[in-house]
Amino acid sequence: MNIVILDGYTLNPGDLTWEGLQAIGQTVIYERSSPGQVLERARDAEILLTNKVELTRAQIERLPRLKYIGVLATGTNIVDLQSARQRGIPVTNVPGYGTSSVAQTTIALLLELTQNVGLHAQTVRESQWVRSPDWSYWQRPLIELHGLTMGIVGFGHIGQAVGKLASAFGMKVIAFNPRPKPGPATIQFVSLESLLQQSDIVSLHCPLTPETSQMINAQTLSFMKPGAFLLNTSRGQLIEEQALAEALNSGRLAGAGLDVLSQEPPTAQNPLLTAKNCVITPHLAWATRAARMRLLNIAIYNIRAFLSGKPENVVN
Numbered sequence: 001m002n003i004v005i006l007d008g009y010t011l012n013p014g015d016l017t018w019e020g021l022q023a024i025g026q027t028v029i030y031e032r033s034s035p036g037q038v039l040e041r042a043r044d045a046e047i048l049l050t051n052k053v054e055l056t057r058a059q060i061e062r063l064p065r066l067k068y069i070g071v072l073a074t075g076t077n078i079v080d081l082q083s084a085r086q087r088g089i090p091v092t093n094v095p096g097y098g099t100s101s102v103a104q105t106t107i108a109l110l111l112e113l114t115q116n117v118g119l120h121a122q123t124v125r126e127s128q129w130v131r132s133p134d135w136s137y138w139q140r141p142l143i144e145l146h147g148l149t150m151g152i153v154g155f156g157h158i159g160q161a162v163g164k165l166a167s168a169f170g171m172k173v174i175a176f177n178p179r180p181k182p183g184p185a186t187i188q189f190v191s192l193e194s195l196l197q198q199s200d201i202v203s204l205h206c207p208l209t210p211e212t213s214q215m216i217n218a219q220t221l222s223f224m225k226p227g228a229f230l231l232n233t234s235r236g237q238l239i240e241e242q243a244l245a246e247a248l249n250s251g252r253l254a255g256a257g258l259d260v261l262s263q264e265p266p267t268a269q270n271p272l273l274t275a276k277n278c279v280i281t282p283h284l285a286w287a288t289r290a291a292r293m294r295l296l297n298i299a300i301y302n303i304r305a306f307l308s309g310k311p312e313n314v315v316n
Contacts, residue, residue, distance in 0.1 A: 109257025
């Protein structure tokens with residue numbers, strides 16, 4: 001089997017091993033691939049793995065040896081699933097590998113917004129404490145989480161993990177599922193509008209679908225409590241970014257913690273890059289070594305399951 005990885009660097013910048021894949025077949029690993037390089041690099045691939053490199057209908061139709069596509073992530077919007085299905089090519093993803101890591105990052109963003117640890121540590125490095133006339137100071141309000149309400153939009157595995165962490169801080173947890181399904185009896189499920197109205201912190205954990213695209217917009221932001229916080233560690237396209245920037249700059253929202261943006265890397269003109277009290281990290285919630293190792297192991301498992309005639313985690 002000829003295996004080609006189009007963009008292996010993000011998953012494995014050198015701290016993991018590809019040996020598990022290499023044991024399956026001849027493996028060619030490219031750190032990054034531009035759209036114009038895909039056809040040439042994937043020409044002989046029977047098994048093609050991609051993280052964020054898009055595979056279009058035109059490309060899939062021009063790869064006659066291709067038998068399997070593996071997405072090295074959970075989201076699969078980068079692959080034309082219908083085209084692959086029409087050719088009988090299964091497309092698999094890797095669900096559940098980063099639940100704990102993404103939940104951890106969600107809370108880290110919240111703590112930075114409410115406790116401002118990074119900000120105040122930087123002031124100490126800049127000798128502001130050395131020069132201070134007082135033994136203690138803080139440059140932004142410090143907010144206790146106990147007793148606040150966390151509203152979780154999307155209560156799948158990650159949303160539930162975030163809910164458990166929020167509960168450990170003494171927060172009340174409510175939830176909304178864009179696609180209703182049974183949830184824990186201890187969690188109160190409400191409408192999106194009601195969740196936005198009740199929550200001191202709103203945390204997004206939805207897949208990107210036509211229904212969820214820009215679900216946070218000028219109208220839904222107007223439902224939120226003045227002084228509330230917004231967190232997003234799922235998909236940047238869930239948010240209408242100009243509307244969020246305006247809500248932050250006007251002071252209507254107290255802050256936002258974002259690990260994702262609508263375009264990645266963003267352009268310099270993205271309004272959230274200069275918005276007030278907006279903490280942005282470069283889509284790293286998934287990227288702990290433990291999570292990346294699980295991702296790679298599941299991707300290998302998916303390939304072996306396919307080769308055994310019993311494919312798993314097929315999304316098309």
